[in-house]
Amino acid sequence: MTSKAIFYHAGCSVCIEAEQQFVDALDRNRYSVEVVHFGTQRDRIAEAERLGVKSVPALVIDGNVFHINYGASMADVKG
Amino acid sequence: MTSKAIFYHAGCSVCIEAEQQFVDALDRNRYSVEVVHFGTQRDRIAEAERLGVKSVPALVIDGNVFHINYGASMADVKG
Numbered sequence: 721m722t723s724k725a726i727f728y729h730a731g732c733s734v735c736i737e738a739e740q741q742f743v744d745a746l747d748r749n750r751y752s753v754e755v756v757h758f759g760t761q762r763d764r765i766a767e768a769e770r771l772g773v774k775s776v777p778a779l780v781i782d783g784n785v786f787h788i789n790y791g792a793s794m795a796d797v798k799g
Numbered sequence: 800m801t802s803k804a805i806f807y808h809a810g811c812s813v814c815i816e817a818e819q820q821f822v823d824a825l826d827r828n829r830y831s832v833e834v835v836h837f838g839t840q841r842d843r844i845a846e847a848e849r850l851g852v853k854s855v856p857a858l859v860i861d862g863n864v865f866h867i868n869y870g871a872s873m874a875d876v877k878g
Contacts, residue, residue: 723824737863738865741860741863742858742860745826745829745860746825746826747824747826747828749826751824781821781824784816784820785868786821786867787867787868787869788867789864789865789866790866
């Protein structure tokens with residue numbers, strides 16, 4: 721069985737770097753990884769905030785939030 | 800060939816959580832992961848600072864620094 725990992729981002733350069741290097745490094749045999757881009761999936765913003773995402777990029781693994789570097793706040797994301 | 804990933808931490812609770820969930824999720828077939836605890840490996844502090852580590856926990860993959868959440872600053876680490 722694989723665990724669920726969700727990578728939330730907003731297309732910023734910090735986000736893209738994290739996605740390419742960091743998310744790519746996850747073991748796909750154990751983790752199913754979903755990438756959510758708030759620019760095109762604005763309906764996922766509320767869900768991310770409920771999970772505790774404060775800034776992007778962020779990776780949520782089994783419900784635990786890991787903020788990776790700092791691209792933008794959720795307030796910025798919501799505009 | 801595997802890439803090199805180094806996880807720097809200082810034993811704080813934020814560090815331990817990141818190590819158990821985040822570092823464990825890396826694909827060990829592609830990444831060789833070294834865990835450095837500054838409490839016992841103080842001689843690695845200068846190396847981490849040279850790489851750009853500003854706070855712990857931090858993961859350096861192929862020379863790129865990813866700060867994960869925030870446990871303590873390097874100033875705190877150095878005491």
